[in-house]
Amino acid sequence: MPPLHRAPRGTRDLLPADRPSWDFVERAAHTLARTYGFEKIDTPTFEDTGLFVRGVGEGTDIVDKEMYTFEDKGKNSLTLRSEGTAPVMRAYIENGMHVLPQPVKLYYMTSIFRYDRPQAGRYREHKQFGVEAIGETDPALDADIIALAWDFYSAIGLSGISLQLNSIGCPACRPTFLEKLVTYYRSHRDALCGDCRRRLEVNPLRLFDCKIESCRKWIADAPKMADGLCQDCQTHFDSLQNYLAIYGIPYTRNPILVRGLDYYTKTVFEFWAEGIGAQNAVGGGGRYDGLAELLGGPKAPGIGFGIGLDRAVLTLQEQQIQIPSAERPQVFLVHLGDEVRHQVSLLIRSLRTSGIRVAFTYGSRSMRAQMRQANASGAAHTLILGQSELEKGVVACRGMATSQQEDIPLNDILNYLKTN
Numbered sequence: 001m002p003p004l005h006r007a008p009r010g011t012r013d014l015l016p017a018d019r020p021s022w023d024f025v026e027r028a029a030h031t032l033a034r035t036y037g038f039e040k041i042d043t044p045t046f047e048d049t050g051l052f053v054r055g056v057g058e059g060t061d062i063v064d065k066e067m068y069t070f071e072d073k074g075k076n077s078l079t080l081r082s083e084g085t086a087p088v089m090r091a092y093i094e095n096g097m098h099v100l101p102q103p104v105k106l107y108y109m110t111s112i113f114r115y116d117r118p119q120a121g122r123y124r125e126h127k128q129f130g131v132e133a134i135g136e137t138d139p140a141l142d143a144d145i146i147a148l149a150w151d152f153y154s155a156i157g158l159s160g161i162s163l164q165l166n167s168i169g170c171p172a173c174r175p176t177f178l179e180k181l182v183t184y185y186r187s188h189r190d191a192l193c194g195d196c197r198r199r200l201e202v203n204p205l206r207l208f209d210c211k212i213e214s215c216r217k218w219i220a221d222a223p224k225m226a227d228g229l230c231q232d233c234q235t236h237f238d239s240l241q242n243y244l245a246i247y248g249i250p251y252t253r254n255p256i257l258v259r260g261l262d263y264y265t266k267t268v269f270e271f272w273a274e275g276i277g278a279q280n281a282v283g284g285g286g287r288y289d290g291l292a293e294l295l296g297g298p299k300a301p302g303i304g305f306g307i308g309l310d311r312a313v314l315t316l317q318e319q320q321i322q323i324p325s326a327e328r329p330q331v332f333l334v335h336l337g338d339e340v341r342h343q344v345s346l347l348i349r350s351l352r353t354s355g356i357r358v359a360f361t362y363g364s365r366s367m368r369a370q371m372r373q374a375n376a377s378g379a380a381h382t383l384i385l386g387q388s389e390l391e392k393g394v395v396a397c398r399g400m401a402t403s404q405q406e407d408i409p410l411n412d413i414l415n416y417l418k419t420n
Contacts, residue, residue, distance in 0.1 A: 010116070010124030016326075021313045022127075024323040026109060028155040029129040029307075033107040036148045038131055041106040043087035049077040055086035055295055057262025060203060066114040080113035083261065084130040084306055085288060086295070092134050093297030102135030103302070109309075121311035130285075132304035134292070139236050142267045142287060142303050143243030149271060149283055149305050150249050156312065157321045160274035161282070163249060166226070166257040167237040168205065170265050171290065173230035178204050180223040188218050208256040224255040233266055240267060263288040267303065273315045282315060283307035328378035329359035331417060334370040336386030343390055347383075347410070354414055375400070381417065 007013060014022060033040070049069050056062050068080040081087060088106055091097075097104050112128045131148060133141055146163065153161045169177060181204050189197060196215050199206040208219060229237065244251055251269075259268045270284035285305025292300035316323065331351060335344040344360070351358050359377050361370050367384075374382040384396035384405075394407040397416065408416050 008124070010118040012123060018313075020326045021316055021323055022309070023326075025156050025309055025312050025316070026129075028152055029107075029109060029309075032148055032152050032155060033129075033131060036105070036131075036144065038105040038107040038133075038148075041088060041091060041108055042110070043081070043084075043091055043108070045111070046078045046080050047087055047090065049079040051086050051090055051295070052079055052082050055089070055263055055291060056083060057203065060206065060262055062114065062261070066116050068113045068115060081110065082114055083112060084108055084110060084128055085132055085261075085263070085291070085302075085304055088130075088132045088304075089134065089288075089291050089295055089297070089300075089302065092132075092300065093292060093295060098135065098298050098300055102300075103133040103141060104135055105131070105133045107131040112306075121308065121314035123310055127309040128306045129309055130304060130306040132302055134300050134302035137236075137289065137301045139239040139267075140243055142236075142240045143247060145285065145303050145305060146244065146269055147247050147249060149285075149307060150247075152307065153271065153282075153312075156316060157319075158273065158312070158315055159319060162272045163244075163251040164254040164257050164270045164272060164284075165241075165244075165251045166254050166268050167229055167233055167266050168225050168258055168264060168268055168286075169229055169233050173228055173233055174225070177223060177225050177228040180228070181205075181207070184222050185218065191215075191218070203262070205258045208258045219256055222256075226253070226255045236266055259284060259286055263291040263294065265289045269305075271307075273311070282311045327357065328380075329357045330380055331356055331358045332370075332374035332377050332379040332382045333358060333360040334367060334374060334382055334384045335360065336367055336384070338364070339387055340385055340390050344385055347385065347395070347413070351414065351417070354418075356414070356417055381420075383413070 052067060053063055062082050067082045070078055072078055088108065092104060108130050110128055111125050113125050115124060116122060118124065131145060133145060150163065168174065182200060185192070185200050185204070185207055189200065191214060192200065193210065193212050193215050196207055196210050210216060257268055257270060264286040266287045266289065268286035270281045272280045273282045274280070283305060285303065287301070287303040289301035291302065292298060333344060333348060335341060348358050348360060359379060361373055371382070380400060382398045382400060384398065389395055389407070392407070393410055395410055395413055396405055397408045397413070398405040
């Protein structure tokens with residue numbers, strides 16, 4: 001009989017068998033973020049819709065096609081978190097964090113919601129590890145952000161990761177470039193797909209993002225931002241590349257890399273992985289020096305990245321990387337007879353409050369059935385407590401690796417387990 005309900009399309013359950021891989025990548029993210037001096041922040045699951053429209057930008061696929069937006073009972077338009085940077089910047093502004101020592105360095109591990117076409121490692125609710133460093137323009141900060149992401153992929157053992165790097169200029173130099181780009185594409189307008197015709201009018205940089213071959217053939221001869229950077233942007237980009245060389249981080253200059261959000265300025269980057277399907281980007285980010293002012297806050301330049309943890313885990317699996325196993329119980333307790341259940345409960349409580357991981361069976365099962373479960377649990381020791389052991393004030397302790405068994409006084413079992 002099929003289930004009455006299934007997880008919505010584009011979502012999934014993370015089952016206990018999935019958790020070792022997820023715990024592994026999440027631990028690496030937490031450790032590295034703190035090593036680099038970032039502090040954790042949590043923002044609401046939903047925000048005022050205008051935050052994303054204003055911050056991410058009309059004409060982007062996220063705002064036009066992918067947001068989960070609803071009206072609450074107070075007639076307010078709210079949107080599930082569709083990306084991580086705008087909410088963090090909103091929190092920075094709202095909570096007066098501009099008065100703190102700058103840059104303010106924040107990281108998060110959160111769910112992102114986008115109505116997108118489900119594919120390998122890409123879900124409508126996906127998990128993201130993101131960092132944001134707000135309040136500094138130094139290209140050394142750009143290099144640190146990129147290095148953190150690079151170190152994350154190294155820490156979890158991924159191979160075949162490439163860094164794609166570009167500068168998309170600033171409000172001083174980008175308008176001249178966009179004028180040239182629009183002029184070029186208007187001469188090919190009739191050959192463009194419907195989305196690109198719309199992008200041409202409202203968001204020309206997104207023309208480089210189109211995946212349709214009939215549109216991509218025009219990219220090769222299109223004007224490139226790298227040819228029109230102002231002196232400030234060029235100096236910033238050159239300095240960033242020098243820092244990456246010092247750090248020993250290889251990269252590919254990608255003149256058509258623009259990212260999909262309107263707030264980016266100057267540095268943009270993506271990390272690509274081999275062998276995970278057509279969408280090979282596993283993370284990326286960039287600088288957003290005008291976002292705070294766009295959201296009504298003080299001038300506060302920033303840079304950050306978002307790493308899709310679903311795609312990171314998928315790449316781990318594709319590359320067959322061995323990860324640490326889930327923690328097994330240290331002890332499995334086999335109980336024999338209802339008359340010892342009271343003492344068994346006291347023993348379990350005592351061991352657990354002392355930090356010992358204990359597993360046991362509920363109900364009344366034979367010793368053979370309980371021992372089968374003990375073997376399957378992976379516990380290092382099996383404790384056996386029946387009426388005869390209780391009368392002697394001992395518990396039988398079997399080492400599962402050696403099958404050797406000895407009686408240990410009940411009041412000494414905790415010390416024994418901590419030293420064996």
